[in-house]
Amino acid sequence: MSHVVKKRKLDKSRQDSLYFDSYSDVTIHEEMIADHVRTNTYRMAILRNSECIRGKVVLDVGAGTGVLSIFCAQAGARKVYAVEACSIAEQAEKIVKQNNMEEKIQVIRGTVETVDLPEKVDVIVSEWMGYALLHESMLNSVLYARDKWLQQPGGVILPNKAELYITPICDPVVEDRLHFWYTVKDQYGVDMSCMSDFATKCIMNSDITVNSVTVEDVLSHPARFAELDLNTVTVEELRSVKGDFTCECFGSAAVNAFCVYFTVTFPCPDKPALVLSTSPFKPETHWKQAVLYLDVPVDVVQDTLVTGEVSMYPSEASARHICIHVDYTIGEQKKQSKTFSIPDWSSEAQI
Amino acid sequence: MSHVVKKRKLDKSRQDSLYFDSYSDVTIHEEMIADHVRTNTYRMAILRNSECIRGKVVLDVGAGTGVLSIFCAQAGARKVYAVEACSIAEQAEKIVKQNNMEEKIQVIRGTVETVDLPEKVDVIVSEWMGYALLHESMLNSVLYARDKWLQQPGGVILPNKAELYITPICDPVVEDRLHFWYTVKDQYGVDMSCMSDFATKCIMNSDITVNSVTVEDVLSHPARFAELDLNTVTVEELRSVKGDFTCECFGSAAVNAFCVYFTVTFPCPDKPALVLSTSPFKPETHWKQAVLYLDVPVDVVQDTLVTGEVSMYPSEASARHICIHVDYTIGEQKKQSKTFSIPDWSSEAQI
Numbered sequence: 001m002s003h004v005v006k007k008r009k010l011d012k013s014r015q016d017s018l019y020f021d022s023y024s025d026v027t028i029h030e031e032m033i034a035d036h037v038r039t040n041t042y043r044m045a046i047l048r049n050s051e052c053i054r055g056k057v058v059l060d061v062g063a064g065t066g067v068l069s070i071f072c073a074q075a076g077a078r079k080v081y082a083v084e085a086c087s088i089a090e091q092a093e094k095i096v097k098q099n100n101m102e103e104k105i106q107v108i109r110g111t112v113e114t115v116d117l118p119e120k121v122d123v124i125v126s127e128w129m130g131y132a133l134l135h136e137s138m139l140n141s142v143l144y145a146r147d148k149w150l151q152q153p154g155g156v157i158l159p160n161k162a163e164l165y166i167t168p169i170c171d172p173v174v175e176d177r178l179h180f181w182y183t184v185k186d187q188y189g190v191d192m193s194c195m196s197d198f199a200t201k202c203i204m205n206s207d208i209t210v211n212s213v214t215v216e217d218v219l220s221h222p223a224r225f226a227e228l229d230l231n232t233v234t235v236e237e238l239r240s241v242k243g244d245f246t247c248e249c250f251g252s253a254a255v256n257a258f259c260v261y262f263t264v265t266f267p268c269p270d271k272p273a274l275v276l277s278t279s280p281f282k283p284e285t286h287w288k289q290a291v292l293y294l295d296v297p298v299d300v301v302q303d304t305l306v307t308g309e310v311s312m313y314p315s316e317a318s319a320r321h322i323c324i325h326v327d328y329t330i331g332e333q334k335k336q337s338k339t340f341s342i343p344d345w346s347s348e349a350q351i
Numbered sequence: 352m353s354h355v356v357k358k359r360k361l362d363k364s365r366q367d368s369l370y371f372d373s374y375s376d377v378t379i380h381e382e383m384i385a386d387h388v389r390t391n392t393y394r395m396a397i398l399r400n401s402e403c404i405r406g407k408v409v410l411d412v413g414a415g416t417g418v419l420s421i422f423c424a425q426a427g428a429r430k431v432y433a434v435e436a437c438s439i440a441e442q443a444e445k446i447v448k449q450n451n452m453e454e455k456i457q458v459i460r461g462t463v464e465t466v467d468l469p470e471k472v473d474v475i476v477s478e479w480m481g482y483a484l485l486h487e488s489m490l491n492s493v494l495y496a497r498d499k500w501l502q503q504p505g506g507v508i509l510p511n512k513a514e515l516y517i518t519p520i521c522d523p524v525v526e527d528r529l530h531f532w533y534t535v536k537d538q539y540g541v542d543m544s545c546m547s548d549f550a551t552k553c554i555m556n557s558d559i560t561v562n563s564v565t566v567e568d569v570l571s572h573p574a575r576f577a578e579l580d581l582n583t584v585t586v587e588e589l590r591s592v593k594g595d596f597t598c599e600c601f602g603s604a605a606v607n608a609f610c611v612y613f614t615v616t617f618p619c620p621d622k623p624a625l626v627l628s629t630s631p632f633k634p635e636t637h638w639k640q641a642v643l644y645l646d647v648p649v650d651v652v653q654d655t656l657v658t659g660e661v662s663m664y665p666s667e668a669s670a671r672h673i674c675i676h677v678d679y680t681i682g683e684q685k686k687q688s689k690t691f692s693i694p695d696w697s698s699e700a701q702i
Contacts, residue, residue: 026553030531043539070541094545180381188394190421194445202377
């Protein structure tokens with residue numbers, strides 16, 4: 001059934017408790033562990049960094065079930081502090097014991113902003129990325145941990161770089177859904193074609209939709225519009241992550257949405273860096289892609305320019321939720337603007 | 352991502368406004384119209400009842416897009432009152448005009464409890480069924496309309512009978528999800544088998560899950576535990592719909608859930624009645640089936656008896672939401688009890 005969602009504000013502490021509650025169910029951890037691209041890339045990156053991990057102290061920010069902490073212990077860490085605010089920390093404890101790593105891995109229940117570590121750390125590892133990189137992400141906590149607990153100079157952050165991309169797409173599901181209302185007459189003898197305007201308003205709304213975008217849907221080479229260096233970026237800078245983009249369309253199509261996705265990069269001493277990509281051109285991850293629907297489809301042809309600026313910032317309703325504002329010009333069209341946010345079911349559902 | 356949901360109470364009027372809001376999006380109407388079993392069965396039932404519809408007055412309770420009202424007009428109704436409380440009524444208006452039926456069909460925006468009709472009606476048609484028949488169903492409104500507006504004697508209600516069924520099943524998805532944690536060691540070299548207890552608690556919870564149950568999952572002939580005669584049933588009686596069941600298992604399996612589903616029946620003068628079935632043995636509908644997970648799987652063999660009593664009643668938090676309480680005995684096991692409800696995301700999401 002469909003769900004029309006109204007906005008509601010929550011005070012900060014409430015937001016946090018809801019946020020942490022939502023990670024106490026098994027499903028999300030199952031989904032994250034089962035995401036081979038995610039888990040294998042982290043595993044490979046940690047093992048390839050064993051030179052800078054062996055004998056060193058590691059902080060795992062938002063450790064969840066503790067799988068990254070165990071990878072770090074396997075890579076030879078002397079000590080791993082697995083900091084986790086949710087009750088899933090109790091499961092991490094059990095898993096650490098089951099893998100006989102109580103000596104090396106200390107699970108600490110709490111937020112990284114409040115816990116007290118006995119020492120500075122040489123390495124910070126964290127899987128902090130949310131939908132569209134920054135939705136409900138833990139990046140602020142990682143930066144806090146970096147500034148408070150990471151040895152400087154020489155401290156290592158895994159991953160140490162994040163990049164954001166945008167590309168115009170044609171979502172065929174929307175095409176089909178809008179066309180559906182023209183097919184009702186043949187099916188049932190009732191003309192419902194007048195519903196297509198209403199359907200367009202409902203479907204091509206200002207929600208950030210998390211969807212699997214396939215290669216066939218992509219209408220141009222993706223354009224990188226932002227890069228974050230995790231060694232230097234500040235919480236202040238995260239309050240507005242923006243950049244320009246220019247895309248040249250491959251050929252004739254109807255643009256009905258933008259696709260936004262991210263990559264994160266792991267440094268690998270003496271080896272090429274490892275990239276965890278959520279690109280529609282790469283194997284699917286549980287992050288899929290963020291889809292931003294235009295109000296109406298716009299026809300493009302080969303080499304039609306799609307240019308503009310993307311700006312991502314925390315929503316007023318909840319600092320953990322992002323808004324994405326896109327100013328864009330398609331071919332000869334005049335400049336358009338649309339602001340998108342993740343529908344509140346994602347937060348409502350955590351209540 | 353997964354969503355752990357806490358309960359929240361809403362006052363009645365708030366509940367109603369949320370309830371009606373949720374039907375103002377296109378998706379649910381698309382889903383209902385595209386449900387061929389639903390829409391074709393109603394269409395056939397209405398056309399086969401043209402003898403009692405031709406020249407008569409019809410009330411469509413919760414008309415939505417008005418498709419059933421148009422079927423009734425096509426069947427020869429003199430007048431159809433299409434009563435709809437949501438803003439989708441505006442779309443129904445347009446659709447009625449587009450099909451040139453303004454003369455015959457009057458769309459009335461409001462709840463059937465509050466609208467005033469110019470005359471009594473000969474026929475009430477309504478698609479009022481919710482998940483597990485009664486979750487967020489409009490049946491109370493249909494009964495209100497019956498008692499206030501339906502000609503007696505001789506008034507016709509389409510459908511005029513509803514039946515509820517239950518059967519033990521083995522949901523293979525749950526089996527796989529619980530097994531997943533034993534596979535992590537082979538995949539990533541980390542033993543996470545101790546997560547399976549936590550996973551069992553999270554997955555086999557007391558939510559009513561709306562799922563497609565396949566024939567292969569069903570472990571016995573379904574047992575009918577309740578029947579509602581819409582000509583006589585009262586709102587009072589709906590406050591507790593209950594009945595016994597006895598199921599004989601087909602063969603060796605692990606019962607991990609009960610499946611509850613419903614049928615509704617349309618009388619057809621001089622013809623066999625038409626049945627709209629949501630049985631797992633019949634083509635899928637958008638209602639799918641209601642799945643109720645046991646706390647732990649129970650092994651059964653051929654002819655193992657699964658007996659008990661099912662009781663369905665409105666939840667305290669919201670009269671529109673149902674609870675399903677099941678007392679059951681599997682083979683030699685001692686009697687067990689579990690109470691299920693639809694997770695609040697379904698209502699939260701309507702906020």
